[in-house]
Amino acid sequence: MHPDVQSPALSSAEALRTFREFAQSTLLGHDAEFDSGAEPPLELYRPLHKLGLMNWWLPTEYGGAGLSLADSVDIVSELAYADAGSAFTLLISILGSSMVQLYGSQELKERYLTAMTREPGYASALGSERAAGSELINLTTTLTRRGDDVVLNGEKMFSTNSGFADYLVVFAKSAGAKGVASYHAVLVPRGTPGVEVVKRWDMIGLRSAGTYQVEFTDCAVPSANVLDGPGLKIIEVGLNSSRILIGAIALGVARRIRDLCLEYAIAKPLAGHKLIENAVFAGKIGQMEMQIEVMRNQCLAAARDYDEVMAMPDPAREFLQRGALRSALTAKMFCGQTGWQIATVGSEMFGGLGYTNDMPISKYLRDIRAVTIVEAGDDVLRELVFRRFVLPSDRRI
Ligand SMILES: Cc1cc2nc3c(=O)[nH]c(=O)nc-3n(C[C@H](O)[C@H](O)[C@H](O)COP(=O)(O)OP(=O)(O)OC[C@H]3O[C@@H](n4cnc5c(N)ncnc54)[C@H](O)[C@@H]3O)c2cc1C
Known part of the structure; x- marks a missing residue:
């Protein structure tokens, strides 16, 4: 715990309770404001810093709360229940920080x-380019060595938090070089000359988050800011961690949709009764509950796999050998697809009202849509799972 932060370290259960209270008291019930597309409401998240829970996964040796990824699944679910865009803003720094934690000096x-x-700090990871989103091997941002510096040139299409992050982890390719060793991950501190935020994207969902297009022109940082290892493996x-927690966003939004359906069904008259007494409705919510339970279990299983590697004597090396965890890939895919099914059933539940902006279901549909797109779309992940985990090892490429 950092000395500036007053609270003592919290247990997992206390931390989860604190996040739930924060989400319910500060975020819940403000769907229209979060969906307005206004600038990311970073001030709202400051209380988490005072409680020592901003970037809650960071180890205690760096002043963090040291919570596990398994703890993080329910934390993100609670945040996303109230607002998926806020959950995304707060969790996505784990992508940049975990790469620095594992492969930084x-x-x-x-x-x-x-x-x-x-x-209250943020990190951002910049991989995607115009012709290199799912397939980062095609990236064209260049890294050139100049004395004790490396110099970056290129454009990054989408990066969440990069408009305000304290540092960017940028993926680039050594100019003129070939092979996996030519890709690098480079830490660029905020304020480095040569970094220009071109625009903030007008996304259809997660609208309280900020995702930006960023350009690098002769951006020089010390060579010591290059992370240690092959860049494409480092991002994999x-x-x-971030794929598992993005899965947990779908979990939180799905729980919110279930509860919205219940609130509606309690009041909705139907054939002399209320919708909540209807057997078809009961079947739909029973199905949702089964799906929600399995989403949570898959996120937790994947998070435990991740925590197990992080507890090993040399997690950086172990992860370089393992790369993408099967359970992390399947958690994001399963939660994205299942969350979308739940959102579809939810949107039908309210009849014509469900097709209006008077009901928040339209926000939840758009928010959950992102889960199967960000950090590689399902077509790409399905193929990766097939190539890595289904094909017999002697046929793998
Ligand atoms: C809200 C949001 C936040 C984001 N934040 C970040 C961020 O912080 N950092 C970052 O680096 N990026 C970020 N991204 C980018 C995101 O990771 C990419 O958009 C995503 O990986 C898809 O890549 P793409 O856009 O290049 O689409 P493509 O991969 O080009 O996909 C377009 C189409 O091609 C198909 N396709 C692609 N490859 C294959 C294949 N091998 N087989 C079959 N079909 C294929 C896809 O299924 C899809 O239909 C963000 C995106 C969004 C929407």
Whole structure:
């Protein structure tokens, strides 16, 4: 726990209770404001910093709360229940910070991870380009060595939090080089000359989050800011934690949709009764509950796999060998697809009203839509699962 932060370290159960109270008291019930597309409401999240729970996954040695990824599943679900865009803003820093934690030098870790707990800090990861989203091997941002520096040039299409993050983890390819060793992950601190935020995207969902297009022009940082390892493997490893937590966004939104359906059914008259007494309605909600239960279990199973590797003597090396965890890939895919099914059933539940903006279901539909798109679409992940985990090892490429 950082000395500026007053609260003592919380247990997992206390932390979850605190997040639930925060989500219910600060976020819940403000759907229209969050959906307006206004600037990300970062001030709203400050109380989490005071409680020592901003970037809650960071280890205690860097001033963090040291909560596990398994703890994070229910935390993100509670946040997303109230607002998926806020949950996305708060969790996505784990992608950048986990790569620095695993593959950054001791100096980078002490400087940039500790800064994220001293002030309410954010990180951003910049992989996607115009012709390289799912397939980062096609990226064209270049890295050139110049004396003790590396210099970045190129454009990154989508990156969440990059408009205000304390540091960016940028993926680039050594100019003129070939092979996996030519891809690098580079930490670029905020304020470095040569970084320009071109625009904030007008996304259809997760509208309280900020996703930006960023350009690099002769952006020089010390060579010591290059993370240690092959860039494409580093991002594959980093995506394990964020994919699981993006799955947990679908879980939280699905729980909210279930509860909205219940609230509606209690009041809705139907053939002399109320909708809640109807057997077809009961079947729909029973089905949702089964799906929600399995979504949570899959996220937890994947998070435990991740925590198990992180507890090993050399998690960075172990992860380089394992790459993407099967359970993390399937958690994101399963939650995205199942969440979308739940959102579809939910939107039909309210009849014509469900097709209006008077009901928040339209926001939940649009929010949940992102889960099967960000951090590689399902077509790409299905193929990855097939190639890595289904094909016999002697046929893998
Ligand atoms: C809200 C949001 C936040 C984001 N935040 C970030 C971020 O912080 N950092 C970052 O780097 N990126 C971010 N992204 C980008 C995101 O990760 C990419 O959009 C995503 O990986 C898909 O890549 P793409 O846009 O290039 O689409 P493509 O991969 O080009 O997909 C377009 C179409 O091609 C199909 N396709 C692609 N490859 C294959 C294949 N091998 N086989 C069959 N079909 C295929 C897809 O299924 C799809 O139908 C964000 C995107 C969104 C929407």
